[in-house]
Amino acid sequence: QAEIKKKYGIRSLEHMIINLDGDLISLYGRKERGENVDLVIRNKEERKLEYENSLKELKGLLERERNLTMSMPKFRAIIRVRMDSRGQFTMHEDPEVEQIGMETAIKYETEHGRLPEDVSAEDLGFDIRSKDKKGNIRYIEVKARAHEGLISLTPNEWFKAKRFKDEYFLYSVMNARANPVLYIAQDPVNTLDADQKAEVVRYIIHLEEIKSKGEAVN
Secondary structure, three states, X not given: OHHHHHHHHXXXXXXXXXXXXXXXXXXXXXXXXXXXXXXXXXXXXXHXXXXXXXXXXXXXXXXXXXHHHHOOOXXXXXXXXXXXXXXXXXXXXXXXXXXXXXXXXXXXXXXOOOEEEEOHHHOOOOOEEEEOOOOOEEEEEEXXXXXXXXXXXXXXXXXXXXXXXXXXXXXXXXXXXXXXXXEEEEOHHHHOOOEEEXXXXXXXXXXXXXXXXXXXXX
């Protein structure tokens, strides 16, 4: 529905630009005949330029969204879901552990002079939007594990990482319950190797990748 609205927006802008072209042709003719229409011409030229810029931005937005939806990264292998020493899958949701992960990430951002905003409930493909004093933004996805293990990114998270590149950060918190250790990986699409899980589309990053290529900060 949003894409349909954008397409109609493009048609509307194109129609208004065509109408302004017609008005300007008429006004240029009146000016040649000696009429004082300079102010009207200038206003219409400025309005036409605004419409043209808006049209360009809207077309660019549609193209970026189309590419983001259609482009799929390539991976080397299919992951096997493994069990830990206690006979449990290495990945499962734990609200308490996730909360520790968020608190660890937010604390780190605050201590380093940035202003973190928790946007995890908005399903944006990242959990924290963090801004520094210069206006630079970090888009941060937080993953936490009670002990140590692999982590997974959803397609939305992976695509956003691919889109934002150096502005996207993966914060992995290991041993969250006992002794949280935060590993930071900037631009995870290009710095970490990942596998695609076949059963449900997720992008798996192993503990070895997080430890060897992420920066442990505590």
